[in-house]
Amino acid sequence: MATFIYTGRDAKGAHVQGQQDAATSEDIASRLFSTGITPLEIYEKKNQQDSFQQLLKKFGFGRPKLTDLILFCRQMYALTKSGIPIVQGLSLLSTSAHNEIFAEALRSVTEDISTGRDLAGSFARHPNIFNSLFVNIIRVGEESGRLDEAFLRLFHYFDTDKVTLEKIKSVLLYPAIVVVAIIAAITFLMAKVIPKFAEVFRNFNLELPIQTRLIIAISEFVANYWWLLAIISIAAFIGIRNYVKTDVGRLKWHQNKLKIPRIGDIILRATLARFARAFAMTNTAGVPILTGLTVTARAVDNDFIESKIHNMRNDVERGDSLTHAAINTKLFTPLVIQMLSVGEETGRIDEMMDEVADFYEREVAYEVQNLTKIIEPILTVIMGLMVLVLALGIFLPLWDLMKIAQR
Incomplete structure (x- = not known):
């Protein structure tokens, strides 16, 4: 409920004003008309707390889960x-x-x-x-x-959808945390640790190998121009975020997510599981197939797959079978197409779509478990290589320094 301030004229033409609580301004207008008042202006009363709450809502805070x-x-x-x-x-x-x-x-x-x-x-x-x-x-x-x-x-x-979404998030969260941790550690080394070694090397006038000079140059740039890097990073984040909010940007992002090795396959199967489960529910409830395809397309939360389901709906509307329309999307595996064909022929589409959803959900669970086992050694190797490069760049000059000290 919100508080609205209104001005208007009564049946005698006299100017009236006041405020009332309602869900929308249309509700206020209906009430005023029913009492013989013609509204001239209706606007929501705002205060600082409301403005702050609206700002929080704009950035997604406090939204229902x-x-x-x-x-x-x-x-x-x-x-x-x-x-x-x-x-x-x-x-x-x-x-x-x-x-x-x-x-x-x-x-x-x-x-x-x-x-x-x-x-x-x-x-x-x-x-x-x-x-x-x-x-x-x-x-x-x-x-x-x-x-x-x-x-x-x-x-x-x-x-069930909540479980599927949590699996998708778990696939993306672990690598993201590790990558952020690696970037943070390297940034700290570049900004705080490497400059101290560089000062020592300069004091002894050592001839540094190319990898060490490169590391020191990067370190000095990070230390001296961290503010510029911060501005560029923030600007890039805001730019990408705003681009993804556009129709074209969101479609590209959702399409490219599906191309990420291994992770893209998991996201695709999880999204198709959501579609199959939703379509089975609409079919069981008695929603017409065309309407069911329309509403489930919006429920998948992926614009690229949504466009494919809309194409599927258009094919069915033109007279194609549901199975043939599904084949045209090139999203479903032959096994799933076969299951859908059986469901369409026997008149049990809802049951078969539930089976399809179960099939995809089992595959997602299996792939998530395997992906975790694969990602850990890959990230460990990447981290090891980065540490090795830094170590060689620093310890080779230190080795030369020790030789000088022994002479």
Whole structure:
């Protein structure tokens, strides 16, 4: 809920102003019209705390997590199963929600339902929390009178999806931490340790080998121009981040992620597992195939694969079979294509897509385990080579210095 300030004119033409709490400015306008007031201006009241909270929201702080949505679906299943009215259940959950943004969204949904809006439409007004997949499953459950089953399906889907996402993160996190640690260690050596050795070498007028001179030159550059390197790094980070936010940049980034050796294959299989699981759920819930492909394409969180699924949907819309459309995407293995073909021929697409999701998830688990075993020795060798280069660059002149001292 937010506080809105309004100005308007009543039925007699008199100027009126005031403030009210509501979810949106449209709600304020509806209230004013119902009381005979024609609104002229409506704007949200801001204060310093609200501005700070909005800034935090902009950078992603405080946003609802997937665990919030999982818990909500599980609780809504229990409430609808026991026959508690939707408005009462949502009101209860909004007061117990730990995340303020999520609680605010639930209060808004509760108010919308109270004014006559359908449940799916109320959720759809908060796309950053309830995506199109969620909304369509709820809409089917609402129309069929089986909301409890809809919330249970969503709970199982998001719970499984959370495990898949954690596997993807674990694949990327470990190498990233090690690489950052290596860069930090080398930067420290270059900025603090190497310059002291360089000073000693200069005092003795030693003739330094090429690798030592190169290391010292890099070290002096880092020590003297660290601020420039920091500015370049920050500018590069901001530039890349802003580019990835564009449609073209995001598509390129998502496509290139899939080309990373070993890691790209894991990301692809995990993403296809998410698609298969989501599509199976929409099919089980009774969502039409074309609609199911549309909403699951948005749920995969990869623009490149999303574009392939949209192509798949377009092929089906033109009359192709689902299997043939899947072949055209060139994303699925022959085994998966065969499973999909059997499901389409027997009318059990939902069951087969669940099997496909299980197949991909097993492969992801196996590949993640193997990747961890492969990455550790590779990173160890890389670190060893870098240390060796630094050691030779420093200890060779020290060896010459010891010879001079013995004479």
